[in-house]
Amino acid sequence: MKFLAHYALVAASSLALSGAAPHPTAKPVTTLPATALQPYGRTLLNQQKQLELISSAAHLGFSFEGTECRVFATLPAGQDHNYLQYELDGVYQKRLRVAGGAAPLVITAPGPGKHTVWLYKATEAHTGAIVLDKITGQNVRALPNPRLPLIEFIGNSITCGAAADPSEVPCGTGVYHDQHNAYLAYGPRVARALHTNFVLSSVSGIGIYRNWNSEGPNMPQVYEKLDFQEKGTRQWDFKTYSPQVVSIALGTNDLSAGDGKTSRLPFDSTRYVSSYLQFIKLVKSKYPQAQLALLSSPMASGQNRALLQRCLTAVQQQTNAAYPASKPVATYFFQPMQARGCSGHPNVEDHAILAKELEPFFSKLLR
Numbered sequence: 001m002k003f004l005a006h007y008a009l010v011a012a013s014s015l016a017l018s019g020a021a022p023h024p025t026a027k028p029v030t031t032l033p034a035t036a037l038q039p040y041g042r043t044l045l046n047q048q049k050q051l052e053l054i055s056s057a058a059h060l061g062f063s064f065e066g067t068e069c070r071v072f073a074t075l076p077a078g079q080d081h082n083y084l085q086y087e088l089d090g091v092y093q094k095r096l097r098v099a100g101g102a103a104p105l106v107i108t109a110p111g112p113g114k115h116t117v118w119l120y121k122a123t124e125a126h127t128g129a130i131v132l133d134k135i136t137g138q139n140v141r142a143l144p145n146p147r148l149p150l151i152e153f154i155g156n157s158i159t160c161g162a163a164a165d166p167s168e169v170p171c172g173t174g175v176y177h178d179q180h181n182a183y184l185a186y187g188p189r190v191a192r193a194l195h196t197n198f199v200l201s202s203v204s205g206i207g208i209y210r211n212w213n214s215e216g217p218n219m220p221q222v223y224e225k226l227d228f229q230e231k232g233t234r235q236w237d238f239k240t241y242s243p244q245v246v247s248i249a250l251g252t253n254d255l256s257a258g259d260g261k262t263s264r265l266p267f268d269s270t271r272y273v274s275s276y277l278q279f280i281k282l283v284k285s286k287y288p289q290a291q292l293a294l295l296s297s298p299m300a301s302g303q304n305r306a307l308l309q310r311c312l313t314a315v316q317q318q319t320n321a322a323y324p325a326s327k328p329v330a331t332y333f334f335q336p337m338q339a340r341g342c343s344g345h346p347n348v349e350d351h352a353i354l355a356k357e358l359e360p361f362f363s364k365l366l367r
Contacts, residue, residue: 062143242289
C-alpha cells in the first residue's frame, strides 16, 4: 500500500514538473437508495428498506448525469418476470423486462449531460410487486412529483392497459401480463394531456357486484387492500393522496356473459345499482371532497350499452339526492369501439382515441 501511494505521488509530481495538465476525471457514480425515492401510486417501503411498486403505473422520477444509469430491480418469490417502462427526458421509451435475480436494468441516454427518467410499473397489482433496491449513476438524484391536481382512475382491465401492447409478445402467446402497458392506457394519457397527477386503482376482470367469470371478490371488497387482494393483510392508507376527481369505470365485467364455462345468471340491474351506491359510499368516506365521475364502457354496444347508461344514470341521480351538499356526480358515456387489442381489449392506439374523447370531460371537471 505504501508503494502504491508513493508511486501515485511521484506520478503527480512528474505531471506538475512537466507542465502537463491532468486528465479530467469522470464524476463519481452515486447511489440513490430506495428510501430516498419519492413514488406515486400504491407502493410500500418494506422491512428491508426496498420500495415495492404495486399498482398499475405506480411511478417515480430521478435524474442522472452522463450517458447511463442502472436500476436494481428484483421480484418477490413466485414471479418469473414482470415489466417496468420509462420516459427519458420527457419522451416515452419502452418497456423493460424484469426477471428474478437478473442483472440491473441499464438505461442509456443518447449523449452526456443531465437527464431525467420517470419509471413506471407497466403491469397491475395482481401481477405482483416489482421491488426496487437502488439506482446508481453519476449524480443520481430523486425527483419530487409535481404539485398538480390528482385524478384517481378506478376500473378493470381496460383501465389497467391490459392486453393493449402486443408489440413484443404477440396476442395469444406468453402470459397475460406480457401485453400490459399501463403508461399508454387512457387514464395516464388523459392526466398527461391535462397536466395532472394520476393513480390507477384497477384490476383485470373485476366488477361492481360480480367479475368476468366469478362472483367475486369484486372491487368494493378489495378496494381498501393495498394490493387489491381479498386476502391481503395490508390496508391502503387513503390519507396518502387527496384526488380532486375520482373516476370509476366498472360495468364491463358485470355485463359480461362470462367465459362460457362458469355458470352465470343474467345481469341484475337492481343489484348492480345498489352495489354501486354502496361503493360510492365507501369512496366518499375516503375522499369526501372529491368530484365523482362515472364512466360507461367502450366495449358495451347495443342493448348492453343502453342498459349500462340507464344504470349509471340511476346511480348518479340517487347519489346526488343522498349527498345534496356535495359536487354533483358527473357521467360520461363512451362511443362504442371495435377494440383491436388482445382478447377484445383496446390496444394502445385505441387508448389514445379513448383519452382524446375524455379530455374535454375531465378538463371541465378540473376547472
